[in-house]
Amino acid sequence: MTTTPVTTGTTGATDRVIGYSRAINEALAEEMRRDERVWMMGQDIGRLGGVFGLTRGLQEEFGPMRVRDTAINETFIVGGAAGAALAGTIPVVELQFADFLFTAADEIFHKLAKWRYMHGGQFTLPVVVRLPSGVVGGAGAEHSQSLETIAMHVPGLKVAVPATPSDAKGLLKAAIRDPDPVLFFEHKGLYRVKGPVPESDEHVVPFGSARVARAGNDLTVVATGLMVDRALAAAEQLAPQGIDVEVIDPRTLVPLDIDTIVASVERTHRLMVVHEASRTAGFGAEIATQVQERAFFSLDAPVWRVCGTDTPLPQDPELEQACIPSTDEIVAAARALAAI
Amino acid sequence: MTTTPVTTGTTGATDRVIGYSRAINEALAEEMRRDERVWMMGQDIGRLGGVFGLTRGLQEEFGPMRVRDTAINETFIVGGAAGAALAGTIPVVELQFADFLFTAADEIFHKLAKWRYMHGGQFTLPVVVRLPSGVVGGAGAEHSQSLETIAMHVPGLKVAVPATPSDAKGLLKAAIRDPDPVLFFEHKGLYRVKGPVPESDEHVVPFGSARVARAGNDLTVVATGLMVDRALAAAEQLAPQGIDVEVIDPRTLVPLDIDTIVASVERTHRLMVVHEASRTAGFGAEIATQVQERAFFSLDAPVWRVCGTDTPLPQDPELEQACIPSTDEIVAAARALAAI
Amino acid sequence: MTNDPGPDREQLEREVYRKVVTIRFAELRIRDHVEKEGFGGFWHPGIGQEGLQVGAVSAMQDDDYLYYAHRGLGYAFAKGMPLEPLFGDLLGRASGSTRGKGGGTVHFADASRHVLGQGGTLGSSFVMGAGTAAASQLLGDGRVTVVFFGDGASGRGTWHEAALQASVWKLPVVWICENNGWALSARFTEQSPTEHVADRAPAYGMPGVIVDGQDAMAVHDATAEAIDRARRGEGPTLIEAKTLRIRGHYEGDRQPYRDDPVLGDEIPNDPVHRLGESIPDDVRRGIDAEARTQVEQAFDAALAAPRADRSVIFEDVWA
Amino acid sequence: MTNDPGPDREQLEREVYRKVVTIRFAELRIRDHVEKEGFGGFWHPGIGQEGLQVGAVSAMQDDDYLYYAHRGLGYAFAKGMPLEPLFGDLLGRASGSTRGKGGGTVHFADASRHVLGQGGTLGSSFVMGAGTAAASQLLGDGRVTVVFFGDGASGRGTWHEAALQASVWKLPVVWICENNGWALSARFTEQSPTEHVADRAPAYGMPGVIVDGQDAMAVHDATAEAIDRARRGEGPTLIEAKTLRIRGHYEGDRQPYRDDPVLGDEIPNDPVHRLGESIPDDVRRGIDAEARTQVEQAFDAALAAPRADRSVIFEDVWA
Numbered sequence A, B: 001m002t003t004t005p006v007t008t009g010t011t012g013a014t015d016r017v018i019g020y021s022r023a024i025n026e027a028l029a030e031e032m033r034r035d036e037r038v039w040m041m042g043q044d045i046g047r048l049g050g051v052f053g054l055t056r057g058l059q060e061e062f063g064p065m066r067v068r069d070t071a072i073n074e075t076f077i078v079g080g081a082a083g084a085a086l087a088g089t090i091p092v093v094e095l096q097f098a099d100f101l102f103t104a105a106d107e108i109f110h111k112l113a114k115w116r117y118m119h120g121g122q123f124t125l126p127v128v129v130r131l132p133s134g135v136v137g138g139a140g141a142e143h144s145q146s147l148e149t150i151a152m153h154v155p156g157l158k159v160a161v162p163a164t165p166s167d168a169k170g171l172l173k174a175a176i177r178d179p180d181p182v183l184f185f186e187h188k189g190l191y192r193v194k195g196p197v198p199e200s201d202e203h204v205v206p207f208g209s210a211r212v213a214r215a216g217n218d219l220t221v222v223a224t225g226l227m228v229d230r231a232l233a234a235a236e237q238l239a240p241q242g243i244d245v246e247v248i249d250p251r252t253l254v255p256l257d258i259d260t261i262v263a264s265v266e267r268t269h270r271l272m273v274v275h276e277a278s279r280t281a282g283f284g285a286e287i288a289t290q291v292q293e294r295a296f297f298s299l300d301a302p303v304w305r306v307c308g309t310d311t312p313l314p315q316d317p318e319l320e321q322a323c324i325p326s327t328d329e330i331v332a333a334a335r336a337l338a339a340i
Numbered sequence C, D: 001m002t003n004d005p006g007p008d009r010e011q012l013e014r015e016v017y018r019k020v021v022t023i024r025f026a027e028l029r030i031r032d033h034v035e036k037e038g039f040g041g042f043w044h045p046g047i048g049q050e051g052l053q054v055g056a057v058s059a060m061q062d063d064d065y066l067y068y069a070h071r072g073l074g075y076a077f078a079k080g081m082p083l084e085p086l087f088g089d090l091l092g093r094a095s096g097s098t099r100g101k102g103g104g105t106v107h108f109a110d111a112s113r114h115v116l117g118q119g120g121t122l123g124s125s126f127v128m129g130a131g132t133a134a135a136s137q138l139l140g141d142g143r144v145t146v147v148f149f150g151d152g153a154s155g156r157g158t159w160h161e162a163a164l165q166a167s168v169w170k171l172p173v174v175w176i177c178e179n180n181g182w183a184l185s186a187r188f189t190e191q192s193p194t195e196h197v198a199d200r201a202p203a204y205g206m207p208g209v210i211v212d213g214q215d216a217m218a219v220h221d222a223t224a225e226a227i228d229r230a231r232r233g234e235g236p237t238l239i240e241a242k243t244l245r246i247r248g249h250y251e252g253d254r255q256p257y258r259d260d261p262v263l264g265d266e267i268p269n270d271p272v273h274r275l276g277e278s279i280p281d282d283v284r285r286g287i288d289a290e291a292r293t294q295v296e297q298a299f300d301a302a303l304a305a306p307r308a309d310r311s312v313i314f315e316d317v318w319a
């Protein structure tokens, strides 16, 4: 079942509590103010402000040339961004649904990922592709997927998976400032979630630094996106049962901060990875494999995964929730794993 | 460095020694003779017989309507195959390079993989997409990739990775007879390799049954495609050093015969996965993870991977070989792993 | 069904009217439900576009293949699908044509009636439709494939790849563009350098026909001609039916992006009225009453049907 | 460089001749190498198509952007890239423009000369080129982007998406189709329902210009006009240069798929001869001799250069 919006993270002195959507919108506005070369294109992002409202007000402030509505042409949106980057601009483009990366896959996995390499490092491709991701309520098999693992497998793309408003803002700002192409997976189920965000134009979260969302000693749980809050909720349920869970959110999959995860497992001796993406060949397998490669003799039990089903996602909003991990499933799995 | 073509497998009484290409060509011809609904389309497959010569002679035998040359339109080749399957035919299509699945990704990962599911099981999509895969000599970053893991991650697609002429023929025949869509990854580097193939129109290799290419007791090596021969060569080098390697070729990744792998590891207590695909989030991670999930306490050492580099592939034929596992690397890694 | 004058024509017109008015009631019933009960997912209303949908499909034979678009149920109903499974899909019921699973606002199917379904990515049916037609050509089964799409979808590259190949191969396929002037928040005039989608037909060596989409019988006739042409082996035709998007992109869309007045409930050039004109009042009233009852009963039945069981999640991944 | 008559024109013609003949010698030198030494990868000869490549690029300003196609080196050389790095790429040398790594037969680049490279998937430069032009429009830098492509590549959907958007946005981009009648083993006539690629231009609301691709100066003039138009903000133009594929798809292709006689070494309507006609013999001989030497020296230097070190494999993945 859907979790209701919750506030995550601790509030600092100068933090405001704002929504994940608002945080993204602020990052876009601030970076466009900071650097004239930054611009955006995508379907319905201008006059409408985006199908999820993420770009609201930006066309008013920056005009129709810097916040540009395209036709229904994903290969142009992404491939055009690659070409525009070669000409000295910094395009931040939106696909309406992360799933649509398949309609521009040559542009993402060949052009963005490899152009620099193929041409001997003569160019940089500072492009950000914003990808509203994950299950959100009846959007169906081609509008609900979590496809970040594919981006992790193809070398040349950085991959962000923010789980909180603060990270959404800070990672997006980092992505825009990064000279490399970034696939930025925003979770649609988090858009309305609120949380503390530092009051600063320079709130930039570096790629490759995991966040320990909850410290614990008995079991390490790695989770991303919507699953971070569910893992935290599970941890709260498990604490009174004597299972003290450490929850780690890697925040970016490329680069991946495996050191933080390994260090945690070396203390807890148990690891579980939770992700919404379908189980088989998902990024949970990569994390599991790296951890056992590096800390095999620290592990007291196998690494477990709690993941999305190996099925397409049904369109029904109730059925689709049954395809991704619930807090209850995480609790049950964690208890069983802790008992091994 | 490139291995020279070798003969793999044992020869049965009624076997002939033929090439991997020839085996594929025979499978196509036999299945088209057997079932009128089977037909093919793709670029240059008719009059030319395919850029790699795989479909030579087929247009002569079956005519230009059943072996049909298309324009340069990968979305049509795959999406059209999906539509043609709905109308009661069995299309076997070729993309000139496996990499081009990115130019038809919506058609592969959405249409082929999900159409049946989205429409409540009313349709079957018996489509085979033939995908010449892997490094072959100076073809470059967008013509040399091993992308089978992506197909493994997206539910709804079966995935074959034949390593021998016999399996190429038997699996292709199984693929054509399968009611589900199959991505058939042929390794370009194996096209000229010869091996024994049963003399029978009914040589069908079932999906989901791994082949133990070499029995051994000290270490299990799982390898696919071009890597099977390298793993076998490594095993021969290791045997006199007292390391008896079992080499398992899963032959299909979806479905995956994990039972055979787990059973082997329960005897050898050590596992190494070798693949040409780039390391991170490759299928080696999935196999490693499943094995430690199911046989953690049988493992005496971490599961290791010997894989392609996490880089795009350079176009230079020498440099590209340095990006994929060599026999020497497999030998070195196996020795180190056996010593843990 | 062909374009005869005389009694056959009259019967055809009544049948088209019956289907159009049934769909209209269905559209209104769904709107009512969405407004009052809310709804899991999005509903893209086809209200006002029913005439062209029914008109075109009425020119198809039973075993011709249909790929519909996302705006309403008119296409599928016109092809013979009963209302209950359509509502069932919409409401996520086990009685839906997709057994409540793949269903919802854009997916329904009926293999027996050759309603082949729809992809969630716009424009994916261009290539699929051409492929279906290629199969018919190969099998010599005499079937024609009809593919509906919006003006927005016409910009996708799959159009180009499918249309070139279909034309060169002379495939039996008919493309019907419902040009309602909008693609979500974007006006067609902002997405197209030419005035009409049909202006692109010569690039593909195929006829481009523009027809008034509010005139169901005109769309029927244009489609019948294109289908005949396709069946004769002369290749594809591009039909552009000019229509209007009466409601927003989805039911509930307040259309803040519009600078012109949003259309009210009044449907300009309403296909229902237009078709109704030539039908005697009492006959028309009879048809209306029956249609209304049919819709109410089917919707109630769908509402009363059970939701799909979770076990269906794992079904139909593999054949 | 504009289309003046008089002394400027004469100088331009000589410069075009010099570049065309240099590329011709380069083509012959490479063929020789491929035949004698073999070659890692494929070489797609541009022999016979050099005239149109050089003619078109000669109409570009230094800071205009170039996306070339896979047939030969003419485009890049004409844009000012020296021969040695081009040969270096071809031969996998560290001295290649891509440092011997991404190089080979289809990738080379020169950021300083705005030679932006090429994708291995045909048609990917349609969308990239439109994007580069969109950046120029945004920055107001006055630059024009020129995109070369083959008749086969014209069938890819990326063309449709890029061309529609470029036309609606009036982007400063010029599309140049080298129609050599073949896409690998497929004749253009089997891939296109229209006689000319340029017949598709009206669908995109842009001018479509057909020009004799063996006439370098005619291609120059057509390109100059299209570039002017683009620079004035009037949007894209589609130029179709009719040419011939003299050798097979790749060097060594025996073209078993052809039912007509394969072209020999004689180049019909040879652009070299055509350009040479108006140049006095002694001047021409001087240019030829210099070009020949230049090619020999550059090729020898490339051959002598070291191969790239394995360490480059891990470079340039990230900035």
Ligand SMILES: Cc1ncc(C[n+]2csc(CCOP(=O)(O)OP(=O)(O)O)c2C)c(N)n1
Binding pocket: A043, A072, A074, A096, A100, A103, C044, C071, C120, C121, C122, C123, C149, C150, C151, C152, C153, C154, C178, C180, C182, C183, C184, C245, C249
């Ligand atoms: C490839 C793809 N891009 C974007 C979308 C999101 N989307 C759904 S409907 C729509 C507008 C479609 O406009 P049109 O084709 O004219 O149909 P209409 O809604 O007007 O009937 C968009 C952009 C999509 N489903 N698929």
Ligand SMILES: Cc1ncc(C[n+]2csc(CCOP(=O)(O)OP(=O)(O)O)c2C)c(N)n1
Binding pocket: B043, B072, B074, B096, B100, B103, D044, D071, D120, D121, D122, D123, D149, D150, D151, D152, D153, D154, D178, D180, D182, D183, D184, D245, D249
């Ligand atoms: C998307 C894609 N499909 C197929 C190919 C394989 N391929 C390379 S060149 C070629 C023929 C190209 O023909 P054309 O565009 O006319 O150029 P020409 O070779 O005649 O110069 C093909 C099919 C490719 N590189 N990319």
Ligand SMILES: [Mg+2]
Binding pocket: C150, C151, C152, C178, C179, C180, C181, C182, C183, C184
């Ligand atoms: Mg529309």
Ligand SMILES: [Mg+2]
Binding pocket: D150, D151, D152, D178, D179, D180, D181, D182, D183, D184
């Ligand atoms: Mg050509």
